[in-house]
Amino acid sequence: MPEIILPEESYKIIGICMNIHSTLGAGFKEIIYKDVLEFEFRKNNIHFSRKRKFTVEYKGNILPHYFIADFIVYDAIILEVKASSMIPGKFVQQTLNYLKVSNLRLGILANFGQRSFSSQRIVL
Numbered sequence: 727m728p729e730i731i732l733p734e735e736s737y738k739i740i741g742i743c744m745n746i747h748s749t750l751g752a753g754f755k756e757i758i759y760k761d762v763l764e765f766e767f768r769k770n771n772i773h774f775s776r777k778r779k780f781t782v783e784y785k786g787n788i789l790p791h792y793f794i795a796d797f798i799v800y801d802a803i804i805l806e807v808k809a810s811s812m813i814p815g816k817f818v819q820q821t822l823n824y825l826k827v828s829n830l831r832l833g834i835l836a837n838f839g840q841r842s843f844s845s846q847r848i849v850l
Contacts, residue, residue: 735799760796763807773799778795793824795828805833806833821835831850
């Protein structure tokens with residue numbers, strides 16, 4: 727059976743997301759869910775950074791374009807927030823790219839845009 731990466735931390739993050747969704751429901755813009763997540767992380771003393779910039783290196787050169795991850799939680803988990811009617815493959819690929827450039831192993835794709843909250847663990 728494969729190892730589950732950061733199970734307690736993931737459980738806490740997803741639990742907070744579920745509570746937010748049960749309170750607000752679907753229909754808000756992503757920025758609202760991000761603001762509420764920041765509030766809840768602070769309230770729960772969860773270490774995080776928001777809008778973390780990651781550069782992309784190619785053959786020793788830093789490219790002019792970069793990635794900005796929504797949240798890095800516990801210095802170990804990328805949390806990408808969406809408010810979409812579904813999670814298309816491009817969102818999964820985006821999170822995978824963030825994992826590659828950050829050298830982290832776990833991403834959580836949290837979608838607040840559906841009637842029920844949904845999330846996906848993405849492991850590199």
